[in-house]
Amino acid sequence: MTPERLRELLDAVSSGTVSVGDALGRLKAMPFEDLGFAKIDHHRALRRGLPEVIFAEGKTPEQISAIAARLRDAGQNVLVTRLSEAAARSVLAAVPELEYHPLARLATLVAGSTEKRGRGMVAVVAAGTSDLPVAEEAALTLESMGNDVERVYDVGVAGIHRLFAYRETLESAAVLIVVAGMEGALPSVVGGIVDRPVIAVPTSVGYGASFGGLAALLGMLNSCAAGVTVVNIDNGFGAGVAAGLMNRD
Numbered sequence: 001m002t003p004e005r006l007r008e009l010l011d012a013v014s015s016g017t018v019s020v021g022d023a024l025g026r027l028k029a030m031p032f033e034d035l036g037f038a039k040i041d042h043h044r045a046l047r048r049g050l051p052e053v054i055f056a057e058g059k060t061p062e063q064i065s066a067i068a069a070r071l072r073d074a075g076q077n078v079l080v081t082r083l084s085e086a087a088a089r090s091v092l093a094a095v096p097e098l099e100y101h102p103l104a105r106l107a108t109l110v111a112g113s114t115e116k117r118g119r120g121m122v123a124v125v126a127a128g129t130s131d132l133p134v135a136e137e138a139a140l141t142l143e144s145m146g147n148d149v150e151r152v153y154d155v156g157v158a159g160i161h162r163l164f165a166y167r168e169t170l171e172s173a174a175v176l177i178v179v180a181g182m183e184g185a186l187p188s189v190v191g192g193i194v195d196r197p198v199i200a201v202p203t204s205v206g207y208g209a210s211f212g213g214l215a216a217l218l219g220m221l222n223s224c225a226a227g228v229t230v231v232n233i234d235n236g237f238g239a240g241v242a243a244g245l246m247n248r249d
Contacts, residue, residue, distance in 0.1 A: 037063055040070050049117070049248065050145055051076040053237070056083040061090035068095045068109065078109035079144050081137065081237050104136035104236070108144055118147035118247040120174030125163075125190060127156030127180035130205040134236040135179040138201065141240030142177075147247055157185045170194050175243040179236065181205025184216030191225030197246055200230045201239045 012018035031042065041052040054067050064080060064087065071078045072095060080098070083091065088100045088107060098107045122142050126135035132153060139149045150173065155163040163170075163186075170176065171194055178187040179201040187200035200223070202216035209215060213233035220230045231238045 035066060035070070038067055040067060042071075042074055042076070045076060050241070050244075051078070054078070054080040056080050056087060056091075061087045061094075065091050065094035068098060068107075072097060072109055072111065075111050077111050077144060078107070079141065080107040081105070081141075083107050101136065101140055103133055104140050105133065106137055106140050108140065110144075116146045116148070117249060118142075118145075118174070118244070119249045120247060121148045121150055121172065122243050122247055123150045123152055123169055123173035123176045125152045125155060125166075125170070125176060125178045125186070127154075127178075127182070127186045128205065129154050131179045131181055131203045134201055134203045134234050135177075137236030138177050138179065138240040138243070139236075141237050142244050145241070145244035147244055155186075156180065156182075157189060160189065163189065167193070175199065175246045177201060177236075177239045177243050179203060179239075180220075181213060181216050182207075182210060184219035187220050187228050187230075188223040188225045191223060191228040197243075198225070198228045199239045199243055200228050201236055202230070202233050204234055 013020060045051045051071060054064055056064050068078050068080060078098065083105050085102055092098050092100055098109045100107045124135050124139045126132055135153065139151055142149050150169050152166045152169060155166065170190060173196055175197050176190060176194060177199045178190045180186040181203035182205065184202050187198055191198040200220040202213045202220055204213035206215065217233055220228065
C-alpha cells in the first residue's frame with residue numbers, strides 16, 4: 001500500500017464512506033502477507049517510498065507470478081529484476097499487465113500514475129554498448145520511481161571526445177549514474193567535471209584480467225575524483241534506487 005492509498009482509506013473511514021470493518025479487511029495483509037514460500041512486504045512502500053521489488057534469479061516462474069499478482073492486487077507498482085526471457089514468457093502469461101524489457105532483463109507494472117518524485121533529471125551514462133543491460137536496469141528502475149532520466153550511452157574513455165559532446169547534459173543532471181566495465185575509468189572522468197553526486201557501477205564486461213568486474217570495482221573504489229560512490233558489480237538496480245532516493249524532493 002502506498003502512502004497515497006492509505007491516506008485515501010483513512011479519509012474514507014473519517015467521512016464514513018468506508019466502515020472500520022472494511023478498512024481492517026483492506027489492511028489485513030499489512031505489514032506482510034505470508035505465501036508460504038515468500039512473505040510479501042506490503043509495508044515497504046510506506047516505509048521507503050517504493051514497493052518490494054522481486055529479484056527473479058533463483059525463483060520459479062510460478063513463485064514470481066504469485067508475488068507479482070499479489071503486489072498488483074494490492075494496488076502497488078511491480079518491478080521484477082533479473083528476469084530471463086524464458087521465465088518472462090511464463091510470468092507474462094500469468095500476469096499479462098507486466099511489460100518486459102529484455103535488454104535490462106526487467107519487468108514492470110504501473111498500477112496507477114507514477115508520481116514525479118525527482119527534484120531534477122538523473123543522467124545514466126554508459127561506457128560501452130556491452131554495458132547497456134546494467135545501464136538500462138538502472139534507468140528503468142529510476143523511471144519506475146518517478147524520475148526523469150537522460151541516457152548517455154557508448155561514451156567510454158577509449159574515445160573520450162564522445163563524452164564531452166554531452167557535457168551540458170552531464171552538468172544539468174541532479175545525480176549521475178556511470179556504468180563501466182574493463183578498467184572502470186569512466187566514473188573518475190565524469191566525477192572530475194561535475195559538481196553533483198556520481199554513483200559508479202562496475203560491470204562484469206571485460207577480458208580475463210577484469211576478473212568478472214573486480215578490476216572495474218577496485219578501480220572505482222580507488223577513484224581520485226572526490227564524491228564518487230560505488231555499488232556492487234552489475235548492480236544497476238541498486239544504483240537506480242540510490243540515485244532515486246538522492247533525487248527525491
